Amino acid sequence: RTYKIAVIAGDGIGKEVVPEGLKVLRRAQEKFGFTLEIEEFDFASAEYWQGHGQMLPDDWFELLKPFDAIYFGAVGWPSVVPDHVSLWGSLLQFRRSFDQYVNLRPVKLMPGVKSPLADRKPGEVDFWVVRENTEGEYSEVGGKMFEGTDREVVIQETVMSRTGVDRILKFAFDLAQTREKKHLTSATKSNGIAITMPYWDQRVEEMAQNYPEIDVDKFHIDILTANFVLHPDWFDVVVASNLFGDILSDLGPACTGTIGIVPSANINPERNFPSLFEPVHGSAPDIAGRGIANPIGQIWCGSMMLDHLGERDAAAAVLAAIESTLAAGEYLTGDLGGTATTAELGTAIAEALSR
Ligand code: NAI
Numbered sequence: 001r002t003y004k005i006a007v008i009a010g011d012g013i014g015k016e017v018v019p020e021g022l023k024v025l026r027r028a029q030e031k032f033g034f035t036l037e038i039e040e041f042d043f044a045s046a047e048y049w050q051g052h053g054q055m056l057p058d059d060w061f062e063l064l065k066p067f068d069a070i071y072f073g074a075v076g077w078p079s080v081v082p083d084h085v086s087l088w089g090s091l092l093q094f095r096r097s098f099d100q101y102v103n104l105r106p107v108k109l110m111p112g113v114k115s116p117l118a119d120r121k122p123g124e125v126d127f128w129v130v131r132e133n134t135e136g137e138y139s140e141v142g143g144k145m146f147e148g149t150d151r152e153v154v155i156q157e158t159v160m161s162r163t164g165v166d167r168i169l170k171f172a173f174d175l176a177q178t179r180e181k182k183h184l185t186s187a188t189k190s191n192g193i194a195i196t197m198p199y200w201d202q203r204v205e206e207m208a209q210n211y212p213e214i215d216v217d218k219f220h221i222d223i224l225t226a227n228f229v230l231h232p233d234w235f236d237v238v239v240a241s242n243l244f245g246d247i248l249s250d251l252g253p254a255c256t257g258t259i260g261i262v263p264s265a266n267i268n269p270e271r272n273f274p275s276l277f278e279p280v281h282g283s284a285p286d287i288a289g290r291g292i293a294n295p296i297g298q299i300w301c302g303s304m305m306l307d308h309l310g311e312r313d314a315a316a317a318v319l320a321a322i323e324s325t326l327a328a329g330e331y332l333t334g335d336l337g338g339t340a341t342t343a344e345l346g347t348a349i350a351e352a353l354s355r
């Protein structure tokens, strides 16, 4: 079992947390007997932009396409490159060109992490948010009329294709099928958005026919956001359109604690193209260069990547190593209330994995 991994650390703390992620991945490879062929790239960074006037080399698509996965840190250094340039010039190119139509994030309460859900225990909150990543509300269909006059009108259409809706639903149902609770929740708003959202609901009902074991429910997005906070234990797999998923996939992880520990995946389930694994956080210019960033988001990304590659045992072991290190509480970074450095926490997780 050999996998080709492209590593792009990017900017700021990306450069500090990626080495810790690799430290743990190398330990997993020794323990579980697979091989990661790792190649590191310096593009998608402010330095590359300064040297080349663009975020990526012209042949980035051919360069990255042969890889099984992209292990990504963070991009963005607003004092050098405007954020819309760095984001559109790199990450969004990958998501679109590699048809990474699933955005997946865990919402999981971890031991020893202070969270707004103070009365909950680890184990009580453990679900996935599955966001459609390519169409829906984020469309380019629309326009402006009567610009600059008081009759000014702007319109932006939501686009849902049958293929686009069905493929994200299928991914979510398949994920629910692998889970103990086998419970899928759909985010909707078919009471107010009277064309696209009833269509979404109808595709959910249709897809549910193929999954008789799965218990399906739906909530309107407004009450769903409230329930993320009030009843996070109700959820197992939550599937949502692009906009609703964007909101839920920030809200969910925010409910479970520091941004520094949460991973995310942009997945092309058919594996026609590499999928991309990146922490939810950005380059954190305010703490970059000091060796104090929390590496857990990046390390957990490694677990998600191993799971995607089919190395299920290794993926579970990396997650267990993160949990036991958090529970022990001996090596925690500042955002978790401790004084450990990025490297000390990374090493502690690697050691826990070896045990
Ligand atoms: P950010 O996530 O970089 O930082 C937000 C706050 O959280 C900061 O106070 C930071 O110190 C803290 N934080 C983030 N990660 C942490 C970690 N691992 N350990 C401890 N504390 C952590 O978001 P911000 O400041 O809005 O954006 C900074 C830059 O990152 C911008 O250029 C932005 O465009 C980019 N960005 C890139 C993302 C990506 O690569 N996918 C995602 C979000 C932002």
Ligand code: MG
Pocket: 246, 247, 250
């Ligand atoms: Mg977002």
